[in-house]
Amino acid sequence: MGSLKRLGLACLSTLMLSGGVILPASAHEVPVCVKNCPAPRIQIALLLDTSNSMDGLIDQTKSQLWMLVNELGETRKNQMTPVIELALYEYGNTNIPVSRGYIREVMSLTTDLDAVSEQLFALSTKGGQEYAGQVISTAVGNLEWSQDPADMKLIIIAGNEPFTQGPVDFRTACEQARNRGILIDTIHCGDEKVGIDTDWRAGADCGGGIYMTIDQDDVNEFIASPYDDKILELNEALNKTYLGYGARGSAMQERLVQQDQNAASMGVSSQIARSKTKSSVQYRNEYWDVVDAYELNSERILNMDSAQLPEELKDLSPEERAAFIEQKSAERDKIALEIAHLERQRTEFVSNKRKDKAFAKTLEQVVVSAVKRQAMDFGFE
Numbered sequence: 001m002g003s004l005k006r007l008g009l010a011c012l013s014t015l016m017l018s019g020g021v022i023l024p025a026s027a028h029e030v031p032v033c034v035k036n037c038p039a040p041r042i043q044i045a046l047l048l049d050t051s052n053s054m055d056g057l058i059d060q061t062k063s064q065l066w067m068l069v070n071e072l073g074e075t076r077k078n079q080m081t082p083v084i085e086l087a088l089y090e091y092g093n094t095n096i097p098v099s100r101g102y103i104r105e106v107m108s109l110t111t112d113l114d115a116v117s118e119q120l121f122a123l124s125t126k127g128g129q130e131y132a133g134q135v136i137s138t139a140v141g142n143l144e145w146s147q148d149p150a151d152m153k154l155i156i157i158a159g160n161e162p163f164t165q166g167p168v169d170f171r172t173a174c175e176q177a178r179n180r181g182i183l184i185d186t187i188h189c190g191d192e193k194v195g196i197d198t199d200w201r202a203g204a205d206c207g208g209g210i211y212m213t214i215d216q217d218d219v220n221e222f223i224a225s226p227y228d229d230k231i232l233e234l235n236e237a238l239n240k241t242y243l244g245y246g247a248r249g250s251a252m253q254e255r256l257v258q259q260d261q262n263a264a265s266m267g268v269s270s271q272i273a274r275s276k277t278k279s280s281v282q283y284r285n286e287y288w289d290v291v292d293a294y295e296l297n298s299e300r301i302l303n304m305d306s307a308q309l310p311e312e313l314k315d316l317s318p319e320e321r322a323a324f325i326e327q328k329s330a331e332r333d334k335i336a337l338e339i340a341h342l343e344r345q346r347t348e349f350v351s352n353k354r355k356d357k358a359f360a361k362t363l364e365q366v367v368v369s370a371v372k373r374q375a376m377d378f379g380f381e
Contacts, residue, residue, distance in 0.1 A: 040077040041151040042375065043085045043109055044068075045139045049159030049189075051092035052127035056216030057158055057189050062120055063266040064368065066273035069113060071368050073282040075380035081281050082152075082380065085109040086116045087143050090123055092130035092159065101134040101166065109143050111284060113277065114252075117259045130159050131166025132203065136173035140182060149181050152378040154209070156367065158187035160216075163199035170199065174206035183374065185209035187367065189216040210370045222269050223353045227346040232268075234339050235260065235275040241332040243290040243310045243325075245301070252288040276343050279336035291332060294325045301325065 048054070048061060072084055088106040096102045106119045136155060145153050155177060163170055163186070177184055184207025188195025192213045195201060204211035239260070244253045263274040277283050286292040290310065294301045302318040313321050 039080050040082045040380070041085060041146050041148070042072050042075075042082045042378075042380070043087075043143075043146060043151065043153045044371070045087040045089065045109070045143060045155045047089045047091060047135050047139060047155060047157040048123070049092045049130050049161070050090040050123055050125045051094075051130055051159075051161070052125055053160060054092075054125050054189070054216070057214075058120075058123050058125065059266070060214070060216060061158075062117075062262070063270045064273075065113075065117060065120060066263065066270060066277045068368055068371065069277050069282055070273055070280070071372055072375060072380075073277070073280050075372075075375050077150075077378075077380045083111060084282050085111055086113070087139070088116060088119055089135055089139055091132075091135040092128045092161070093124075094126050094128035095124075096128070098129075101131045101138070102128040103131065103135045103138055105138070105142060109145075111282075113283060114255055114259045114285075117262060118255060121259075121262045129165055130161040131168065132157060132159065132163045133168035133170035133173045134166045136170065136184060136207075137168050137176055140173065140176045140180060145180055145182060150379065152375055152380065153180070153182040154185065154371065154374065155182055155207070156185045156187065156371075157203070158189060158214075160189040161198070163203045170203050171206050174203065174208075177207055183207060183209040185212065185367075185370065185374075187212045187214055189214055210374070212366045212370060214366050222267055223350045224268070225346045225349045227342045227349070228268055228272060231272050231275050231339055231342050231346065234335050234342070235271075235278065238275075238278055238332065238335045238339070241291060241328045241335070242285070243312060243328065244288050245290050245293065245304065245310060246288060246308050249288050249310065252285065256285075272343075272346070275339055279339040291325055291329050294322075295329070298322070 046061065048057060050058065069084060069086075072082065075082060086107070087109040089103065090096070090106055091101070091103045093102055093104070096104045106123070107116050110116065136157060139155055174184060184204060186195075186200045186204040186207070186209065188198070188200040188211070190213065195211070195213050201211040239256060242253055242256060244250050260271070260274065263270045284292055286296045290301060290313065302321055306314045309321075313324060316324060
């Protein structure tokens, strides 16, 4: 994204030059910073109960994914924008063998937000036993958590059955997390006192995190604004600045559009939140998009075999390629600035309209605000 995205991609460029590497996650082939990344990191693992009664929780997570990324993406530490990495686990689903504790790692820690969205929308529920302690222990042990104590590392576990189920005591799992500097937030989907009585608050207390309750079946009233249609129109224009390269380029472009459609299925608010994310430095696709890849390493793209390039670039000289890509980058910058400007106006408009309205007890209202407070405790502003 030209000058706007250059700061975000500078982290990856410095990473490569300073001896670090960018490796694809084995299961999903997505880029992950593995060491020496100079930008601060916020790592969050979402552990979601996908047993029979949890459809509302999954829907809220689908709807609020982009809101969470946007709120954290606006933080700064040492005047740097953080790299946000998300991981996703499901537990309590009988489609998963009991030998694995009804637990599945859906996504390892990654910056590929479309991959997280894609996997989130593929989740389905089916009854089972919810082993909270075991899924926490699994996430602590299996994910590639940052070794830097200044980075924010957080597990958010949500469900509605007693926190004490399963072969791993949650206190043991909490100790494992504390030893690695990982906080644990717990979300009981239901009555606050029931959550306390079934040890969800005890889980947060021993994990150094925050105990929260939500009504998984509640929704916030959507407040339309005069800026909504224009933001969504600009999102369509933003999509046209993406140019896929390599064997998976076209498939990844199709995935981008599919995740737009998934967000739209959750309502206009989710659509707009995703549009904002896509116009920010958190949305990076250098492993398949020519424009982002050019920002990271222009020589690689300019010297790439034409068979690996999109049709628009195949017959162009290196000089012509550079001019074409830089034009697309400038277009992307312009669109991103317009979306950011409209988003600020929309936020002010909605805030004024919502002053006298009651908030629903959803992930948006409860979890996002809690995670922002925790980020401040880690020195993020």
